[in-house]
């Protein structure tokens with residue numbers, strides 16, 4: 426019931442399971458992150474063919490993505506270690522989150538993002554929170570390589586998910602989820618995979634909870650990637666997880682447009698230890714799943730919707746059986762990428778797609794805005810038509 430910031434934060438209230446703070450409790454940089462809702466998705470459950478489907482909505486965090494759970498911890502330790510500058514390479518969400526926490530903590534922040542390949546919403550957050558924002562003419566992987574060289578030359582602290590404090594903070598996503606489920610582990614937890622930090626963090630939390638006796642069995646943690654950014658899928662299929670297969674990433678789910686994931690070894694280990702699966706889904710499957718989640722009144726960004734698209738595949742493959750409980754981790758808010766949503770509903774997203782049949786399946790999900798004369802008749806007619814369809 427305490428109203429102190431460390432207790433009100435959904436991350437720091439688990440501080441016994443986080444690295445120990447050097448300073449007093451009020452030395453944390455917090456925006457009251459975490460404490461995110463767990464929603465039932467009954468219609469998506471029916472579509473996927475499972476009895477109970479839950480969504481842990483990380484898009485309800487202060488900057489609209491799960492990154493805040495790691496960033497509060499990493500920014501706090503950056504300041505504690507005496508750094509004045511923090512920096513990251515990003516597909517958008519990390520930069521938005523880092524810029525916010527840096528601003529709250531009185532730190533300077535440097536953002537490297539691929540030019541033209543992140544959503545305006547995410548870019549606008551970094552600008553508003555005062556980051557020095559560089560749009561580099563390369564992809565995410567190019568930004569990350571450059572950042573790694575930069576931190577060797579300049580006294581800036583790296584806040585990408587290879588930063589161990591980020592992963593420690595992101596563990597609380599799983600801690601909070603299990604608390605919401607009265608410490609009864611669900612059969613499956615499904616997360617999107619990009620740079621693979623989040624799957625590693627959630628997996629680490631599951632193992633720690635089991636070792637502490639908080640849960641009696643492990644949930645299977647599965648990772649879903651976009652077909653066009655499927656480095657982990659290929660790494661597991663082609664080398665048995667021994668060597669990274671990098672890819673030239675391309676997907677409209679720009680948050681996970683990553684071809685050379687930094688934490689692939691950790692993620693492969695987590696999949697093996699928990700018995701999870703790794704799948705890939707197409708652009709059309711992502712768009713369809715996103716609209717189905719939206720139609721439940723929840724909404725998420727494209728990268729988050731790979732979880733539902735992947736679940737459908739895992740049910741088809743009988744990896745998830747019809748009586749099992751599944752939790753999807755929705756990593757980002759619907760408002761993170763409005764262009765994707767608007768293009769989808771206007772029927773403009775797959776104009777050049779060769780897969781006509783699959784894109785026809787999307788038609789019933791579309792709700793294009795209707796431009797009308799401002800007359801009562803026009804609106805009444807539209808209402809009547811909508812009622813019939």
Ligand code: F0G
Pocket residue numbers: 490492514515516517518519520586617618619620621622623624680681726728729756757
């Ligand atoms: N979902 C969203 C909305 C993301 O922003 C990201 C990653 C992921 C999933 C994948 O998580 O990298 O831990 O496997 N976004 C990073 C960024 C890369 O820069 O914002 P991951």
